[in-house]
Amino acid sequence: MHSATRSFAAPMVVRLTKFVKVPFRATVSLTRRAVFARDGGRCVYCGKAASTIDHVVPRSRGGAHTWENVVAACGRCNHVKADRTLAELGWRLHRRPASPSGPVWRVLGHRTPDPAWNAWLGLPEVDLPAPFPDSMTA
Ligand SMILES: [Zn+2]
Incomplete structure (x- = not known):
């Protein structure tokens, strides 16, 4: 943190020792950032670094x-897949996509976490592509 003339160190993580009521949110917003976080920044089809989002059943x-x-x-898998279904391509998903849940998604669903938070959030090191527009129009 900075004032006009001084700098102060601030903790990256604050652990609360008393219960704090967090507003309940039943669902995690479907954002590009959250999809990349859920899928570990990897292409669900080939496992390489992901750079796009894909609708399994094309819109x-x-x-x-x-x-x-x-x-x-x-980008390659998304381009090859185009508007075809997995059955038409003979492709399979290794894991069925699902809505994420749990307290960590209160962070991941809404902002890009600082990589230093990963240990606190129970996340592996993930390289997420930038920038992360929150709106998805695909
Ligand atoms: Zn791929």
């Missing part, structure tokens, strides 16, 4: 913009 084929149908993908 042009009636696929919904939901946690269960949106995944992180690399």
Whole structure:
């Protein structure tokens, strides 16, 4: 933290020792950032670094913009897949996409965590592509 003339060290993590009521939020907002975090920054099809989001069932084929149908993908897989279904390509998902849950998503769903928080949030080191526009129009 900085004042006009001085700098002060501030902790990166503050551990509360008393219960603090956090406003209840039943669902995690479906954002590009949160999808990348849920999928570990990796393409769900090939495991390489993800740079795009993909609708498993393409929107042009009636696929919904939901946690269960949106995944992180690399540009190559997204381009190859285009508007085809996994069955048409003979591709399979290693894990069924789902809405994330748990207290860590109160952070991940709304902001990019500082990498130094990963140990506190129970996250592996993940390289997330930047920038992270919060709105997804795909
Ligand atoms: Zn891929």
